[in-house]
Amino acid sequence: MRRLTRRLALPIFGVLWITVLLFFWVTKKKLEAPPGPEVQTPKTLDADWEDPWDQFDERQYLNAKKWRVGDDPYKLYAFNQRESERISSSRAVPDTRHLRCTLLVYCTDLPPTSIIITFHNEARSTLLRTIRSVLNRTPMNLIQEIILVDDFSNDPEDCLQLVKLPKVKCIRNSERQGLVRSRIRGASVAKGTTLTFLDSHCEVNRDWLQPLLHRVKEDYTRVVCPVIDIISLDNFNYIESATELRGGFDWSLHFQWEQLTPEQKARRLDPAEPIRTPIIAGGLFVMDKSWFDYLGKYDTDMDIWGGENFEISFRVWMCGGSLEIVPCSRVGHVFRKKHPYVFPDGNANTYIKNTKRTAEVWMDEYKQYYYAARPFALERPFGKSGPSHTPSRSSRRSFACPSSPCSRAPQWSLSSARTEMTNSNGPRLVPASST
Ligand SMILES: [Mn+2]
Numbered sequence: 001m002r003r004l005t006r007r008l009a010l011p012i013f014g015v016l017w018i019t020v021l022l023f024f025w026v027t028k029k030k031l032e033a034p035p036g037p038e039v040q041t042p043k044t045l046d047a048d049w050e051d052p053w054d055q056f057d058e059r060q061y062l063n064a065k066k067w068r069v070g071d072d073p074y075k076l077y078a079f080n081q082r083e084s085e086r087i088s089s090s091r092a093v094p095d096t097r098h099l100r101c102t103l104l105v106y107c108t109d110l111p112p113t114s115i116i117i118t119f120h121n122e123a124r125s126t127l128l129r130t131i132r133s134v135l136n137r138t139p140m141n142l143i144q145e146i147i148l149v150d151d152f153s154n155d156p157e158d159c160l161q162l163v164k165l166p167k168v169k170c171i172r173n174s175e176r177q178g179l180v181r182s183r184i185r186g187a188s189v190a191k192g193t194t195l196t197f198l199d200s201h202c203e204v205n206r207d208w209l210q211p212l213l214h215r216v217k218e219d220y221t222r223v224v225c226p227v228i229d230i231i232s233l234d235n236f237n238y239i240e241s242a243t244e245l246r247g248g249f250d251w252s253l254h255f256q257w258e259q260l261t262p263e264q265k266a267r268r269l270d271p272a273e274p275i276r277t278p279i280i281a282g283g284l285f286v287m288d289k290s291w292f293d294y295l296g297k298y299d300t301d302m303d304i305w306g307g308e309n310f311e312i313s314f315r316v317w318m319c320g321g322s323l324e325i326v327p328c329s330r331v332g333h334v335f336r337k338k339h340p341y342v343f344p345d346g347n348a349n350t351y352i353k354n355t356k357r358t359a360e361v362w363m364d365e366y367k368q369y370y371y372a373a374r375p376f377a378l379e380r381p382f383g384k385s386g387p388s389h390t391p392s393r394s395s396r397r398s399f400a401c402p403s404s405p406c407s408r409a410p411q412w413s414l415s416s417a418r419t420e421m422t423n424s425n426g427p428r429l430v431p432a433s434s435t
Pocket residue numbers: 199200201283333334
């Protein structure tokens with residue numbers, strides 16, 4: 001028996017060996033075999049470019065204005081158009097909030113807001129990504145509407161095609177009006193009780209809106225901004241920016257970010273706590289609509305871009321409101337090194353006109369420091385005057401603060417502003433309430 005087993009062992013082992021070899025050969029063959037139609041890797045279909053819940057043909061919209069090989073990708077928009085088009089309109093971005101923010105609970109009955117985005121010849125890819133990020137990262141019940149104000153872009157379709165997206169409306173200026181008048185136009189048709197102004201090349205981050213609306217719901221005189229993260233103009237990376245900053249200005253009325261002082265930092269026990277700021281950067285903020293109307297909106301004689309952030313900040317100071325940056329709200333923005341569009345009166349002329357209006361209308365005796373910093377502005381025109389545009393103090397105040405609550409509010413004077421002698425150019429000025 002034992003001998004028989006020994007005699008059979010070799011053939012049995014041989015058969016088994018061949019079986020194993022055959023098995024691997026067949027399996028390998030199967031893996032290498034060209035996939036049949038049922039296992040074929042799906043090619044990108046049109047359906048992949050569209051959300052199931054909207055009728056918007058994203059591929060068609062983007063392809064119509066694509067960067068072409070050989071063109072300078074920075075030429076049209078002053079950021080890398082090719083890179084922007086390579087990135088999905090619905091990409092994920094890193095959550096840059098402090099961990100503490102994720103533990104906060106916001107009011108459940110926040111009012112829906114009207115989101116107003118003004119633009120002039122914006123790249124389709126960045127405009128669309130701004131809107132997609134809002135739709136993807138905002139509870140739907142908080143969006144009353146997204147109002148796009150097309151400030152007379154070359155192609156009306158940039159805006160018009162986007163109304164196929166949920167909540168999106170488009171209004172178009174019949175001539176170039178600039179940021180201020182476009183925003184006022186958007187606000188005038190807004191149905192929400194709060195206005196949320198966004199730039200047209202942004203990406204909102206997770207839970208960006210709730211902390212802003214929460215602060216305004218608690219006190220309608222607050223004007224609140226997110227922390228502005230940086231979207232690289234070269235590769236579109238989303239980069240976290242420093243939190244402990246606030247807005248400031250020099251006497252030529254240039255906006256500057258400034259570090260909180262060591263004492264202010266030491267006083268901040270909770271990293272989620274809002275930071276009072278004298279001036280807002282101006283591009284991204286939320287405010288109550290009736291407060292916006294009450295303050296007199298914006299100075300409608302300001303052209304194209306620049307200076308309006310000082311103007312609205314000063315109005316808020318004078319009428320007893322406050323401005324703040326909310327660290328738990330994050331919005332990325334593509335910061336550019338230059339404006340890609342044309343200023344009809346020239347970039348510098350427009351900025352001088354707008355800031356001179358701010359100085360003349362709002363700054364009283366402090367305007368001397370503005371003229372010291374910009375002596376050539378003395379001779380420059382700053383637009384028509386009228387009942388709401390005259391530089392006289394009394395009419396200015398009645399224009400800005402037409403009814404009683406503001407008369408009790410701090411006025412622009414030495415007693416209401418904290419001044420510091422920081423350099424030879426003049427005192428540094430911040431509202432007493434923001435210290
Ligand atoms: Mn911008």
